[in-house]
Amino acid sequence: MTDTIRLSELTTLGVGGPAAAFVECTSEAELIEAVLDAWNTDQPWLLLGGGSNLLIGDEPLDATVIRAANRGIERLDAPSGRVRLRVQAGEDWDALVASTVEHGWAGVEALSGIPGSCGAAPVQNIGAYGQEIVSSLVAVDLLDEESQTVERVPAAELGLGYRTSVLKRHGGGEPERSGVVVAIIIDLDDVGVDGLAAPIAYQQLAFALGVEVGEQVRLAQVRTTVLALRASKGMVLDPDDPDTASAGSFFTNPIVSEHVARSLPGDAPWWPVDPAADDDTEYVFPLGEVVNPPRPAPVERLAKLSAAWLIERAGVRRGFALPGSHAAVSTKHTLALTNRGGATATEIAELARFVQARVHAEFGVLLQPEPVVVGVTI
The missing domain is CATH 3.30.465.10 (Uridine Diphospho-n-acetylenolpyruvylglucosamine Reductase; domain 3)
Structure with missing residues (x-):
């Protein structure tokens, strides 16, 4: 176990407060031991890998951060x-x-x-x-x-x-x-x-x-x-490009009913999603009886929307930032929220909520964040 470390140093978004304790596990055995110790002592813990799909709050994290660094x-x-x-x-x-x-x-x-x-x-x-x-x-x-x-x-x-x-x-x-x-x-x-x-x-x-x-x-x-x-699109890490100081795509492409997809403007891109598997319940009837088996319930057809299209058509452009904020939408891709230098997790979350609100107000669709969110509310 090492001294406290700021999690902003270990996440691609470059935000996150200090952790109460930090353990780097360089072998499979060390990783297993660290996790079992956390479980058996009921201490709060957070598993960290590459830190690329994570938004951690600015306040001190009262937990042991276990970093999986086992190789092989x-x-x-x-x-x-x-x-x-x-x-x-x-x-x-x-x-x-x-x-x-x-x-x-x-x-x-x-x-x-x-x-x-x-x-x-x-x-x-x-x-x-x-x-x-x-x-x-x-x-x-x-x-x-x-x-x-x-x-x-x-x-x-x-x-x-x-x-x-x-x-x-x-x-x-x-x-x-x-x-x-x-x-x-x-x-x-x-x-x-x-x-x-x-x-x-x-x-x-x-x-x-x-x-x-x-x-x-x-x-x-x-x-x-x-x-x-x-x-x-700024999706390959580059220390000289602030557009890559992100968690990748911040929002997932929404899955909605096909009815909702067809209600969007005609140029809105969407793709059919395979419906749930048909009901495979087996029915057994006595021989000689004429029985009308129950009809399977209709399966709702689903569609996947383009979150990027929704964001742009809701008026949020590439490079957009809230006044005074160090967080901004990527200049290359509207799905990425970026740290332009010195941004806080609070600023990233504020921008995410703004994007959500604009899309919801325009289209009635609530975008869901893709990263794991810890210690901050979106």
Whole structure:
């Protein structure tokens, strides 16, 4: 355990007050020990990875901050043509993606440039440019709070959805399952260093590559193009660019009923979302009886809106800042709220609430923050 540290030094937004105590865990064993100690002594605690998806308040945090800095990548047995990796939670996500591309392993190349640690990746099912970690994730090794043991939890049991899982804290609330990811297990396609990436699934990326959606190009070409696209939006960390002092996309794209989506202006972009799976209840009736089985309840059709479009059409432009504030909307992308130098968490939260209010007043849609929020209210 080290002396108190200001959390602004450990978050990409550059905000956050001092922590009561700070523990950096450089091995899996240290991480497990630190978390178990926090659980068994009932002390408040906060797990920190890369600090890229976190907004922490300015006041002193009465908690022990446990930083997952455990490193290591192990290759496991896998089916023919596949590569299975066990990656410790503290590994840098983008460094992992770079390594997979260099080795000719396909499956996460479109997730290049996303800041943060590997342990945090499944917590909110990171995704970009048509890929999500759910497509490659096999399981996580989870230090479960209830059993206080490390359990291998299959990806199918994590409730992975659009920027969510059963492990994520929503709006400061408790997760559905309490535990700490100590390692992730992913499967990738072994296509070779000159091999092709997964089929391009996102129009903007396809356009930048000069191909059609569904076509394939080399792995390295996808990574290079994605990094360029992210950099153009201020989404690749750069100490010389204040637009990158952010938590990435601050708001998720809203999921609403298709009826709400169709009520928006005609140029509002939206995409159908797969409805919930059909009711698979089995009905058993006596032989010889004529029975009309109950009709399944109608499934509401859902749609995903563009948060960026809603923000811009609500009158919040790139570079917008409240008077006297050091927080501002990115000059490159309206989804990012940035620290222009010396901003406080309070200023970031005030700007977030302003954006929410403008969008809600204009369209009746309440934007939800994507980062985990601690010690401040949005």
